[in-house]
Amino acid sequence: MLLLVQLCWAQEPTEALTWFKKGLTLIDKEQNYDDGIKALDSAAALHPEKELLIQIKYAKGVALNSQGNLSKAVAVLEENIPLIETCDDTTKIKFHANNYRVLGDVYKGKGKSLLAMKNYQKALSFSEKYSARSKATVLHQIGVLLMEKRNYLEAEKYFHQTTDQYLNEHLQLGKYINLGEVYLETDRNTQAKQQYDKAEKLALKNKNNMALCHIYIGYANIFFEANNYKKAIEYYEKTIELSEEIGAQFLTTSSLLYLAIAYNKTKQAFKALPYLDQAAVFLNKEPSVNYQLSLYDTYASVYENMGNYEKSIIYLKKVNAFKDSVFNIEKNKQFEELKIAYETKEKQQEIEFLKLQKKKNELEISQKEKALKALNLEKELEASQHQNTILQLQKDRSENENKIILLKKSRELAEAEASKSQQLKNAYLIGFIVFSIPLGILLIVYYQKLKTQRALAKKQEELNAKQILTLKKEQELKSIRASIEGQEKERKRIAQELHDAVGGSLAGIKLQLDHLSSKEPKLLSIVHHLDETYNQVRHISHDLLLEKIENDEFVQLVKNYLKKIATSTHINIDISFFNETLINEVSNVIQTNLYKILQELINNTIKHAEASSIEIQLNAHADMINLLFEDNGRGFVYDQNKNGIGLRNINERVNSLGGTTTIDSQHNHGMLVNIIIPIKKTAA
Structure with missing residues (x-):
């Protein structure tokens, strides 16, 4: 829960410290968030010493995040940042590592992936100086963020970097469950079951029923994919029993729908109906588009298998009507x-x-x-x-x-x-x-x-x-x-x-x-030569700018370039740097390639994305340079083996430097590019 709170107890107990301990007990052991937050507020009202006040605010931010009050959690944790800056270097590193990590968790919960990644990167830079345990925790959270973005292979790399010896049992449990889901989504069911087996042992040891629900759903999905519906039904029923006991409504709804589908697959449609009715009750209280569509679709299939075609048709019409309502919303948006x-x-x-x-x-x-x-x-x-x-x-x-x-x-x-x-x-x-x-x-x-x-x-x-x-x-x-x-x-x-x-x-x-070439095939050769000439002009103009990279500070050069782009377009560009001194000191080879990569990304966004804003972050660490680029354009379905010349050029530049490129994009959801380039490897 409170995850790595580093307590610095005073020699003699004080009233503020007593309220602080009481708040931790209520939040950590009893999951009583309301009373726990009140106790922490009482401790803060007694004007404690600076380091204790920082820990009180941090604990309150963690509690608000667990409670689901994300906006207040952001406010409390960001209030802590200037207070931490007044501490000595050792204390500052410790508190910043934890505070930025939890701030990343909160933004992840709010669905703001770029802000979450920014705070995780800051937490990682401080954790590297603080402790291996803290670093492992941050790497695990970055893996979770990538998994939620369906970037399973990249998430798997981060999970494998988090060595078990540096994780507490709570995080080890989360790591095993997450790896199980990654393997399941990438069709490696045997490896998925091995991870769920390890997770089950830890969950039973710590009596963590919420974790057991996720593990049993994982087992059930493995058996369902293997057409072993009997075993799948057994685990879905276990999940329903546990989720109802702890009040996890969405887990219960999901398991009820899967259970009904499994009974329908085994030609026992009459057994599926009661579970569908229960799921319908839950969805009336807490609607969900995906679950509602799945509910109507399963009703239609069950009634069809039972021979009740009238009701099957009624639910098929509901499915179409529901899809049409969603479609109309999207259609109106597209019209505008x-x-x-x-x-x-x-x-x-x-x-x-x-x-x-x-x-x-x-x-x-x-x-x-x-x-x-x-x-x-x-x-x-x-x-x-x-x-x-x-x-x-x-x-x-x-x-x-x-x-x-x-x-x-x-x-x-x-x-x-x-x-x-x-x-x-x-x-x-x-x-x-x-x-x-x-x-x-x-x-x-x-x-x-x-x-x-x-x-x-x-x-x-x-x-x-x-x-x-x-x-x-x-x-x-x-x-x-x-x-x-x-x-x-x-x-x-x-x-x-x-x-x-x-x-x-x-x-x-x-x-x-281009318009004439379709009517006159002879012009195709001229168009081809014109493309080559245009590319040569671009290369010459770019090469003429390389001397500015050698003579000017790289950060200022990038700022000037982006300022020029912003003034000549209607796109709002927001850029931030971390460790500018190190960025300016890396080799000209890396700076030149980064500058050209940035130009290529900006050109692609202006030409194709129809975006109104771009967010860029350039971070330098002891052993790597990290470029994060995100726009809010129309996006595209990214296929690593079938992409345009621009993205292929970016991949080739990054690969030549020994780096990695991660691209996350979907239609109407913008594009996120995460580029990591090692410093020492390139220098060698």
């Missing part, structure tokens, strides 16, 4: 979709004209911008030359000023010497010794002044030389940057022109020739 598609097509023609006009204007603006940049560059060069001339004049002026100062000093000294000489004549009687002392002092001062002036002049020359050298280098760098930016923009413009203008024109010509 066709109407919207027609109106959209008319508007699309106007939009295409405006796009062509916009491209023409953009081309004119681009040419003007290039001319303006060239003019600005010439002005910058002239300004730089002018600045160099000014600096040279300033240097010459400084040197002349220094010479003038020296001459002034020399003249002043000469005047001083003349004055001293006159004074010397006047003071000759004072004595030679008295005269020689100030003269010596004067000579020393003069020598020091000359020395100081020379040093200053030398330093000024060196400073001027360094400034000139710095200005030259800055000018060279500006010129190099301008050249590189010009080359990059020119490369981008050529790639865009090839892809949008030339590629668009070739696509338009091809569409026109």
Whole structure:
């Protein structure tokens, strides 16, 4: 139930802790969710310490999920995330691993598979750092999600990764039952029975009647497929007895219908009627489209075998009427979709004209911008030359000023010497010794002044030389940057022109020739050559963008690309990244292939899916890159051996990197693509 709650008990019991333990007991052991949640709310109202409050909210989220109150469970568990972020690293890893896992369970219960997978991926990244037991639990839940999406083979891989030694008995039981269903759905009945046998031992040991119901239905289905209806009937009756005891209504209804079908198969139609009547009572309380159709169809078959053709016809009419009501709903929906598609097509023609006009204007603006940049560059060069001339004049002026100062000093000294000489004549009687002392002092001062002036002049020359050298280098760098930016923009413009203008024109010509080729077989060869030319243009335009992958951060490059797609279409694109640093550090080979895979997926959605929104998640872990791509378009029936060129190219790219591709799509239910590429294997 509460599955891996890590309790950190305080040294001395507190009132909040007491209420918390009481809530766990009511929820875990007694399955009394209402009173258990009230006890947890009482514990939270006492303002416990941070770690205990996190565990209280986590336990409440688990209880609300088990109770079926999914929206409240999401709210409580998401409230916990910012609180967990304030903990130290070790505690944060432990709590995030459990909190994100249960949040994934809740979204799985709400039928939001992409959100469920996102939270499971986050839980897996924290569980890898936390414990092998926690990691096994998350892998098991991902397997359950894939099984519910009918991706049985991929689900089987995840179940086999969950080693029994890291699972508690409750999860081991779930794993055996799920593997049994996987084997049953993939026609491996012997292996299915082996898994149900292991599950039965654990269920009997733990007195888990709900699990036993699923196990007995599994046994019954195995015998039913083998035409051993007697044994199948025996297990269906066991299931009904147990499911009624624990109040599992849908399990009871399902078993009653299967039991009636089994009796009808054994030519005991009269025994089937009471079970059908009981199933009808349950379905009146809790309607289900699939069970209702099965009920009417089985009634018709039973009455036909009993020779009561009037009642058989009545129930056949009910089956048709029920199918018609479902069909009419779908038909009205399709009519609205066709109407919207027609109106959209008319508007699309106007939009295409405006796009062509916009491209023409953009081309004119681009040419003007290039001319303006060239003019600005010439002005910058002239300004730089002018600045160099000014600096040279300033240097010459400084040197002349220094010479003038020296001459002034020399003249002043000469005047001083003349004055001293006159004074010397006047003071000759004072004595030679008295005269020689100030003269010596004067000579020393003069020598020091000359020395100081020379040093200053030398330093000024060196400073001027360094400034000139710095200005030259800055000018060279500006010129190099301008050249590189010009080359990059020119490369981008050529790639865009090839892809949008030339590629668009070739696509338009091809569409026109496609209509004519059915009337004129000779045009088929021209259409074929036109396809090859269009593909070559696309490859050239893509290759021109590879240098941006080498020079720019990959995450930002993807964001810019998707932003451009979003602004040029009516599709809402939502993308999120996990561990951006690692994504930017993977090899150029992986980044290039991921970029082209993303382009192929976006192109397929725009051209074929008629989608209004796309959700993308790019996650990086220690040993793999995971790309999740989902749209809400019209979908398709996916066949791995019969798919289009686009999907085949994606599979080939992923296989070349040693990765795996999982595609889940059905008519009118969109498309989900899950791509996993190993990092270490590719690097090796």
